[in-house]
Amino acid sequence: MPVPKSQYMSEVWRDGLFDGKVVFCTGGSGTMCSFQVRAMVHLGANACIVGRSAEKTEAMARDIETARPGSRVIGVAADVRSISSMMAAVDKCVKELGSFDFAIIGAAGNFIASIEQLSANAFQNVMNIDLAGSFNTLKAALPHLLRSASSSSKSEGKKSGTSGRVIFISATIQYTGLPMQAHAGAAKAGVDALSATVAIEMGPRGMTSNVIAPGPIEGTEGMGKLSQHNNDTALEKTIPVGRFGTVRDIADAVIYLFSDAGSFVNGEVLVVDGGAWRTGKSG
Numbered sequence: 001m002p003v004p005k006s007q008y009m010s011e012v013w014r015d016g017l018f019d020g021k022v023v024f025c026t027g028g029s030g031t032m033c034s035f036q037v038r039a040m041v042h043l044g045a046n047a048c049i050v051g052r053s054a055e056k057t058e059a060m061a062r063d064i065e066t067a068r069p070g071s072r073v074i075g076v077a078a079d080v081r082s083i084s085s086m087m088a089a090v091d092k093c094v095k096e097l098g099s100f101d102f103a104i105i106g107a108a109g110n111f112i113a114s115i116e117q118l119s120a121n122a123f124q125n126v127m128n129i130d131l132a133g134s135f136n137t138l139k140a141a142l143p144h145l146l147r148s149a150s151s152s153s154k155s156e157g158k159k160s161g162t163s164g165r166v167i168f169i170s171a172t173i174q175y176t177g178l179p180m181q182a183h184a185g186a187a188k189a190g191v192d193a194l195s196a197t198v199a200i201e202m203g204p205r206g207m208t209s210n211v212i213a214p215g216p217i218e219g220t221e222g223m224g225k226l227s228q229h230n231n232d233t234a235l236e237k238t239i240p241v242g243r244f245g246t247v248r249d250i251a252d253a254v255i256y257l258f259s260d261a262g263s264f265v266n267g268e269v270l271v272v273d274g275g276a277w278r279t280g281k282s283g
């Protein structure tokens with residue numbers, strides 16, 4: 001049974017927006033990123049999603065394909081901590097789908113632990129997944145993103161065309177510091193800096209790089225982990241708009257940044273959190 005469109009994107013987008021485009025996404029077997037890809041596929045894209053578990057990633061790819069009859073979504077098992085694994089995942093995507101226009105770098109790992117509970121290995125482990133993993137994905141994807149950027153700008157007669165865009169999925173916990181999140185906060189701060197550098201270094205070659213920083217999004221793995229240490233009702237009341245975010249809120253942000261409407265947005269962080277981080281109580 002296909003998931004109703006209203007659960008993962010607004011009515012404002014038009015069908016066919018991403019016809020002929022391909023999106024490559026790490027963390028694509030997880031809840032939040034899978035809905036981003038589902039929305040892109042609904043609007044015409046084909047996709048390659050990457051996850052650590054072959055079985056889970058394949059099953060999610062089949063599920064996402066139900067968003068649009070005739071779409072192609074491939075699931076590839078790879079570990080973002082390994083550059084050779086990410087090179088192989090990118091090669092598989094290019095071999096099966098031709099090339100790709102967009103990358104969503106969303107794979108992350110997290111758990112709740114105080115600095116005293118956190119071993120050096122545990123800290124390093126999250127840095128390896130979130131920060132080094134983002135770099136590895138970018139590094140493997142970059143030649144293809146640059147090629148897409150160059151060919152779309154030529155064919156569209158613009159300095160930057162509608163392809164060759166990357167979105168990093170970060171967080172807001174690094175803005176204020178959040179207890180029990182030293183590892184993820186440090187890693188996400190690095191991800192923000194990485195994206196800013198990509199934006200400036202690769203912008204002249206037609207690419208754009210932006211960050212989406214989700215706040216508390218209901219039904220996601222991150223929220224599940226945070227909930228172990230939080231009273232969700234009390235947390236929800238601290239969010240200025242009075243509700244948790246949804247996967248649709250994040251997918252809508254992705255569509256905007258990858259659409260023609262987002263073509264002059266580069267090096268930005270789009271916080272999608274209902275104003276939560278400004279209260280200093282977002283976790």
Ligand code: HXC
Pocket residue numbers: 108109110111112113117118119120121122123125126129171173181184221222223226283
């Ligand atoms: C303290 C912990 C721990 C915990 C693991 N470790 N869980 N330390 N408290 N609760 C330590 C282990 O003891 C070990 O250190 C080290 O971390 C590595 O653990 P492994 O289990 O061997 O690692 P691995 O199998 O690679 O698993 C990685 C993982 C796991 C991050 C621990 O949770 C994972 O794979 N998660 C992926 C999905 C996920 O978390 N998604 C949510 C993302 S949410 P020692 O010293 O013992 O060897 C997100 C949003 C951010 O990113 C913002 C939210 C607020």
